[in-house]
Amino acid sequence: MNFRFEHIIFLAGLAVVPLVIFLFWRLLNWKKKTMAVIGDPSLVKELLKNYSPKKFNLKFLLSVIALTAVIIAMANLQRKGKMENVNRKGVDVMIVMDVSKSMLAQDIKPNRLERAKQLVNKIIERMENDRIGLVLFAGRAYMQMPLTTDHSASKMYVQNAGPDVVPTQGTVIAEALKMANSAFNSKERKYKSIVLISDGEDHDPEALPVAKTLQQNGVMINTVGIGSPEGAPIIDPNTNDFKKDAQGNNVITKLNEAELQQLAQAGNGIYERLEDPTETADEITKQLGTIEQKAVSDNSYINYISYFYWFIALAIVLLLLEMFVSEKRSGSSITSFD
Known part of the structure; x- marks a missing residue:
């Protein structure tokens, strides 16, 4: 036994x-x-x-x-x-979600982070046969949940995501992509995708080379931009007031679409700007459906x-x-x- x-x-x-x-x-x-x-x-x-x-x-x-x-x-x-003799056909998808304080901006109601959670939950609901994992990042990246078919647990982790989970501020997209890639089976060169959700505010020069390398290893990278190009002030949850710079002016955070579009192009995926979570989830899952599926036995059963x-x-x-x-x-x- x-x-x-x-x-x-x-x-x-x-x-x-x-x-x-x-x-x-x-x-x-x-x-x-x-x-x-x-x-x-x-x-x-x-x-x-x-x-x-x-x-x-x-x-x-x-x-x-x-x-x-x-x-x-x-x-x-x-x-x-x-062990139940259950086989599934699907792909492995790592959700990489930005939880930096800039995601608290309210240019999308109620704020960027809450709208991102809505999107992720809708994506999860559409992926019954797929394994899903979650990486949260800001100034550092953390593996919040490895790949699993337990979608109820996935939603619980998504619901608890926030700036407090990653206290170091910044936007380390390259590190987050590498950590997400570590969850995949390195021997496979397909059946894998990353969905990056971010405002892309801080430019990460290492992100594009990393995306190209992952694409060469069979990982599709799809990106979702959250926010507006015009930007919005950031509400500090500790003071419940707008974040100020050294001169006392409100810090404005803007959506960096250019970087996210480049990452999607390098990763052989698509870029979507989040406005309606349902429509964006449909487009992302449609793109994920183009990945060849594999039949596997899942230990979770x-x-x-x-x-x-x-x-x-x-x-x-x-x-x-x-x-x-x-x-x-x-x-x-x-x-x-x-």
Whole structure:
């Protein structure tokens, strides 16, 4: 049987267990030193006549095992179940979305970023058989979601996209294109496309050479421009006021169509200026439909059996036992609830 942890990152929490054991050991040493300070063995014996060190240690052991079980439950141990024999035909599409503060400009209502999210969601809805991934960028690029057929998860990541996700400001289109390309199968020279959504405000001289290289490796690059050539001021979300330059003037952000058009041409794709999200989504998906599709088996259709609830149940039972184990010696009328 093949086992895996669905959220393996939570296993890092197991590092807390040795720390808890160490602190417990320090507590025992402190108790011994405290008893030594009292000095009189007969007095110490009288004070502790109803106390059971073994039961105290047992309560700690139960708690530590319960903590370990909770951490393992969070990681969700799974066993590979029956794999459904499902094949799909589609392409791999990486959405590369600009989330710099210039995308908060309101020359498109409600603002450029929200309109971009609307577009991406409409594209996702039209791509039932395709794998979709998401890269967010501003002054740096981040792989927000690798390629997946879980379109509901895709929409969730898109909804949470914003300037706070990438605090470094700027427009590093070249870096974003490279990161998107890293998500593709490097052995394939087709079935791949990037949809770049940006206002293209800051010129990135490295972007065009990168686009040409990706096109030579079989990646189609389609671009969508958001904003207006006339531009609009940027609202700073921290102050809810317009962003100012050093002279105190409003910073105006303008759509750089020329760069986005060049990238689309170099990437053997199309450029669309976003006005109506539905129409733009139709044009982009129509262009994506020109890419030859492949038939593949998708691992996302494997039925994994989860065991997290067993560990949660174990933790609950152990904690209940810990509550009812008294630190008093057997026969004492005083319980641990005092």
